[in-house]
Amino acid sequence: MSIQYAILGLLSEGPLSGYDLKKIISESETLYWSGNNNQIYRPLVKLFEEGLVTKQVERQEDLPDRKIYQITAAGEEALKAWLLSTPPAPDLKHELLIRLMWADHLEPDELADLIDRYEADIQTYLLMHQEKQKRDGAQDTSRRGTLSRLIHENWIGFYRHELDWIKHLREELNSHS
Amino acid sequence: MSIQYAILGLLSEGPLSGYDLKKIISESETLYWSGNNNQIYRPLVKLFEEGLVTKQVERQEDLPDRKIYQITAAGEEALKAWLLSTPPAPDLKHELLIRLMWADHLEPDELADLIDRYEADIQTYLLMHQEKQKRDGAQDTSRRGTLSRLIHENWIGFYRHELDWIKHLREELNSHS
DNA sequence: TTTCTCATGTAACGCGTTACATGATTAC
DNA sequence: GTAATCATGTAACGCGTTACATGAGAAA
Numbered sequence: 101m102s103i104q105y106a107i108l109g110l111l112s113e114g115p116l117s118g119y120d121l122k123k124i125i126s127e128s129e130t131l132y133w134s135g136n137n138n139q140i141y142r143p144l145v146k147l148f149e150e151g152l153v154t155k156q157v158e159r160q161e162d163l164p165d166r167k168i169y170q171i172t173a174a175g176e177e178a179l180k181a182w183l184l185s186t187p188p189a190p191d192l193k194h195e196l197l198i199r200l201m202w203a204d205h206l207e208p209d210e211l212a213d214l215i216d217r218y219e220a221d222i223q224t225y226l227l228m229h230q231e232k233q234k235r236d237g238a239q240d241t242s243r244r245g246t247l248s249r250l251i252h253e254n255w256i257g258f259y260r261h262e263l264d265w266i267k268h269l270r271e272e273l274n275s276h277s
Numbered sequence: 278m279s280i281q282y283a284i285l286g287l288l289s290e291g292p293l294s295g296y297d298l299k300k301i302i303s304e305s306e307t308l309y310w311s312g313n314n315n316q317i318y319r320p321l322v323k324l325f326e327e328g329l330v331t332k333q334v335e336r337q338e339d340l341p342d343r344k345i346y347q348i349t350a351a352g353e354e355a356l357k358a359w360l361l362s363t364p365p366a367p368d369l370k371h372e373l374l375i376r377l378m379w380a381d382h383l384e385p386d387e388l389a390d391l392i393d394r395y396e397a398d399i400q401t402y403l404l405m406h407q408e409k410q411k412r413d414g415a416q417d418t419s420r421r422g423t424l425s426r427l428i429h430e431n432w433i434g435f436y437r438h439e440l441d442w443i444k445h446l447r448e449e450l451n452s453h454s
Numbered sequence: 455t456t457t458c459t460c461a462t463g464t465a466a467c468g469c470g471t472t473a474c475a476t477g478a479t480t481a482c
Numbered sequence: 483g484t485a486a487t488c489a490t491g492t493a494a495c496g497c498g499t500t501a502c503a504t505g506a507g508a509a510a
Binding site: 176180182186203276 | 282283286289307308309353356357359360361363364365366367368369370371372373374375376377378379380381382383387391394395398399402420421423424425427428430431432434435438439441442445446449450453
């Protein structure tokens with residue numbers, strides 16, 4: 101999936117500039133893109149050419165012009181069609197698992213070290229998501245709020261599963277040596 | 278991570294041709310690449326130029342020559358250095374979650390449909406991994422076998438978690454309408 | 455007769471990444 | 483004085499994808 105539908109989705113909530121989009125995307129964990137310039141401005145030109153968004157230039161004194169993008173009816177249609185399409189299965193790239201395939205090249209303590217470092221990273225990510233969950237109004241009871249909470253819960257559950265599995269991994273490896 | 282370390286890893290178990298590598302990679306779930314030609318033959322040339330593998334041409338009658346690649350000492354070093362480097366956190370691209378961000382554009386039954394279709398796909402993937410787990414000698418008690426089992430368990434746990442979360446998602450959405 | 459396996463490779467494209475580039479304002 | 487924020491964009495590169503190309507033998 102390209103970033104363009106995420107842009108359409110964000111614009112469906114209201115007009116935004118490229119700069120705004122860039123910030124939102126780079127700060128979101130679920131929208132996994134880096135949110136670099138090329139990834140925003142290029143697709144916006146394409147969306148504009150396809151008539152899915154309109155552009156409005158806002159002059160500013162002493163600052164570059166702001167180009168405010170707004171979704172069109174065609175854009176909303178494209179967004180809805182995408183929303184209705186079956187999402188592909190999650191695409192998980194798990195480098196630790198790949199390294200484990202050849203872990204017999206490592207000494208037991210080298211492997212244990214690797215796992216420790218990995219676990220620390222996962223713990224950090226878990227904390228990040230838990231904090232975000234708290235900040236993002238966990239007590240919002242609207243349908244919107246419920247969905248947002250459920251999205252965060254998926255991430256938190258994912259990292260918890262990973263930590264549980266690491267524990268299991270360690271036990272198995274220890275009982276083996 | 279590029280595919281080249283996976284290639285080095287596979288070659289560390291013994292010499293293989295590009296065609297062999299292609300088959301192994303495309304049939305592996307953990308090695309998530311498509312295993313298309315361009316993804317194998319191009320990196321092999323690069324690995325050869327860098328002196329991480331050697332090439333040996335095997336003539337065949339009525340069939341194209343086989344080019345057998347073998348890992349060098351430098352290749353083994355590069356592989357080990359990579360194995361020791363801290364793996365990045367898992368990179369999960371979860372399009373259902375992205376769609377859920379704008380699920381208020383959908384009717385409740387459209388959303389329910391989407392979730393059903395998604396669940397069916399996840400169930401298929403879970404079954405695939407469980408079958409592979411069975412075939413890949415679950416009773417191998419060597420360190421190698423243990424690691425292989427643990428890798429599969431990670432995947433199976435991931436899909437199980439996803440299915441549990443879908444159940445939870447449905448309940449929350451139902452109790453909401 | 456069509457498809458699969460063996461065995462190699464090339465071409466074109468999509469999408470994402472980092473780094474480069476400008477330039478004023480504000481905060482530490 | 484250094485960095486961050488606002489605001490736009492370009493250039494070059496990495497890596498992955500599908501499709502194209504050849505050509506023989508074996509199996510369905």
